[in-house]
Amino acid sequence: MQAELVEKLQELQQQLHAAPELSGKEEGTRARLAAFLRQNTTLQVVDTGSVLFAVNDEGAAETICLRADMDAVCNSAGRPFHGCGHDGHSAALAGAALYLQQLRQNGLSCGKNVLLLWQPAEETGAGAAEALTVLHTQKVDCIYGCHNIPGYPQGQVLLREGVFACASKGMTIRLTGRQSHAAYPEQGVSPGPLMGEVLQRLQSWCHLPQYGGLVLATLVGLQAGSRNFGISAGEGEINLTLRAERLEDLLLLQQTIANTVEALAQKQGIVVDFRYVDEFPDTVNDAALTKQLAQVFAAAGIPIATLAQPMRWSEDFGWYLKQTPGVYFGVGAGQDTPGLHTDGYAYPPGLLGPMVDIWCALLAAGAPQAQ
Ligand SMILES: [Zn+2]
Ligand SMILES: [Zn+2]
Known part of the structure; x- marks a missing residue:
């Protein structure tokens, strides 16, 4: 994505970073994201009061969903902070919206309907359940989500067929x-x-x-x-x-x-x-879609690695995967980045561009086929 758009997204990420909100209390975050989407795209934007989503309806046979989380956690002093990088996840997904807008402006299509979903309350495991109805009403065929993971090279996609997180x-x-x-x-x-x-x-x-x-x-x-x-x-x-x-x-x-x-x-x-x-729940990836995703990223020149073991932590993305096939994957946040939820952690500034590129590569690929 062009540098000026990434800069715009970085600004958005910094605004979200400066106003962290705990699980189930993401009103300000939703409002900020909705305002950004309305200012910068012509996508249909809906704020349900807990879930925020944007729709790119091309009247296509397939609908895919890309999902981000947006809640903060508490630091050791008990104050909310973006210690899990959901500010970056939210901004990166707004980057996917900018990409779709560019296609629109150039009279191009991505060959599928796209639902961009910002869910609340990932940290408590409660948010995905609130967003499941949106998946049904929008008739989503498959869903993708990702998390930044410190300790791995920045921008490297971490894939695993089957169980990704416990x-x-x-x-x-x-x-x-x-x-x-x-x-x-x-x-x-x-x-x-x-x-x-x-x-x-x-x-x-x-x-x-x-x-x-x-x-x-x-x-x-x-x-x-x-x-x-x-x-x-x-x-x-x-x-x-x-x-x-x-x-x-x-x-x-x-x-x-x-x-x-x-x-x-x-x-x-x-x-x-x-x-x-x-x-x-356990977060269980669809094997065929995971293979397909590996090919898409490899073709786009995005570095990928396969995880031998599932992540021990948990993700409420697993609730979506119990109903809709999809893939949850990791994106390396840098080998020296402090661990998630530690006081020293912040979403690395250099990660936003690569994360946006990852979503764009996925959107640019042909409509996925779940098997
Ligand atoms: Zn977390
Ligand atoms: Zn997280």
Whole structure:
């Protein structure tokens, strides 16, 4: 893309960067993106109040969707910042809109209808579900999304057939026994022994013979009783992040933990309550479309690499792929770029141009065929 357009996009990215908004609160971000699209393109722009999309309708047989996320995360001081680079993702997708506009102005077509989708709340896993209806009403045949990934050469596309990113969810196990005087613990019901047993068994639950890939249960928080030394703890809470390469393995892990804890709790006279948050599916790429994408990028001179292992993190893009074939891929953010969600991270300025070029190469290719 021409330097002056990339400059315009860089300006947009910097504006988004300066006004980070947390998941589900992206009003200002949506408004800024919508204003940019209306100023610079004749695409139909729709803001649903949570999802923003732009439509390039050519009356073609195929409709493809390109998706970006736009929410920020909190830094270690608890303040919102674009620590995942979604400001860059949003601006790069606006670059795809500029490309489509150029085609229009030159009387050219890209041979397919294109839906550009900016979804909210990727970080909590809630946003894709809100955008799914747009995919249905726009009759999308296949969908593409990408994420910048520090630690890889800048601009290199990272592809993987099948699972690209793991499924995960947060699990809270709340245990309610009965408190007693610390001198008479036997008169109460402490959650302590059960909590110890859960921690001890955690590893074995991650290695069931039925699993078909990586499974992890990570302790993220543990709390029981209080700092009151006269009282034997009567309640406690364990917070785990469950993670698996395959969604079915994650569900088996969850069921195994829940059943075991339930049985142990019953024996000990403890009431147990389970809660789940931040649920992400596995992100599973269509094999044929992934191969096709590799050819498209290679033909456009874009460097590509294949990931041997799926990313351990999760992406709510997986919800789209449960309904519509598509590909989620990585774009290297530079070998020395600090990790996502760390205080030192910012979307690298040099990455925007290559990311826009990647979307343009995809749009310039023939209409994709899912198999
Ligand atoms: Zn993130
Ligand atoms: Zn992200």
